[in-house]
Amino acid sequence: MKLLVVEDEAKTGDYLRQGLTEAGFVVDLARTGTDGAHLATTDDYDLVVLDVMLPGLDGWGVMRRIREAGRTMPVLFLTARGQVDDRVKGLELGADDYLLKPFAFSELLARVRTLLRRGRAKEPEVLRVADVELDLMRRRVVRAGRRIDLTAKEFLLLELLMRRHDEVLPRSLIASQVWDMNFDSDTNVIEVAVRRLRAKIDEGFEPRLIHTVRGMGYVLQTPEEA
Ligand code: CA
Numbered sequence: 001m002k003l004l005v006v007e008d009e010a011k012t013g014d015y016l017r018q019g020l021t022e023a024g025f026v027v028d029l030a031r032t033g034t035d036g037a038h039l040a041t042t043d044d045y046d047l048v049v050l051d052v053m054l055p056g057l058d059g060w061g062v063m064r065r066i067r068e069a070g071r072t073m074p075v076l077f078l079t080a081r082g083q084v085d086d087r088v089k090g091l092e093l094g095a096d097d098y099l100l101k102p103f104a105f106s107e108l109l110a111r112v113r114t115l116l117r118r119g120r121a122k123e124p125e126v127l128r129v130a131d132v133e134l135d136l137m138r139r140r141v142v143r144a145g146r147r148i149d150l151t152a153k154e155f156l157l158l159e160l161l162m163r164r165h166d167e168v169l170p171r172s173l174i175a176s177q178v179w180d181m182n183f184d185s186d187t188n189v190i191e192v193a194v195r196r197l198r199a200k201i202d203e204g205f206e207p208r209l210i211h212t213v214r215g216m217g218y219v220l221q222t223p224e225e226a
Helices: 010-022 033-042 059-068 084-092 105-118 152-163 171-178 189-201
Strands: 002-006 026-030 047-051 075-079 097-100 126-129 132-135 140-143 146-148 210-213 217-220
Touching: 002 010, 002 033, 010 026, 010 047, 010 105, 026 033, 033 047, 033 059, 047 059, 047 105, 059 075, 059 084, 075 084, 075 105, 084 097, 097 105, 126 152, 132 152, 152 171, 152 189, 152 217, 171 189, 171 217, 189 210
Parallel strands: 002 026, 002 047, 047 075, 075 097
Antiparallel strands: 126 132, 132 140, 140 146, 210 217
16 A cells, blocks of 8 residues: 655654554655645645645645545545634535544544545545435536526535535635636626526425525525434
């Protein structure tokens, strides 16, 4: 089993490499995000241990490059901040587990072994909420058996709303996740997109799923969740 450790702090990196080597793994150590991303996308690893706080290309950036390159090995990320936002962000980018710094080596080893047993990260291929099905592989949406045509942005927007259904998503989050832009309050691009998506998803169907929460954002919710 070959592991990649991406960690800029010399002591922690050396300690992880030594510990994991002693535990029987082949270990490569990258000390920058750029090196880490390069190795992770060109060499073949069974798992990556990824520090979030890296100078230059940070852990999120490395994570993104790994998944964009189509690499599906599990990623365990190390975060010193331990905020829920960090955890959520990491998991959304496709990380499989996280560990707060400082951690006991035995804990890290246990997580690594669990992830390796679980095998390669598997995305669910179809998201389902109520009678809506979103097929990630075929880029297809069906509600109550009826095919619904969406633009690429509408598809991304619906995917985000479905992944985090029953959660009010602020416009700023939608802007960054779907349009990859900072929220600019002068633009009504999100309102327009939500209106169009709602017309396709909710008009002619029961119940309504996409709701506006005034002053806060949008939520996709079934009546049972409300
Ligand atoms: Ca660091």
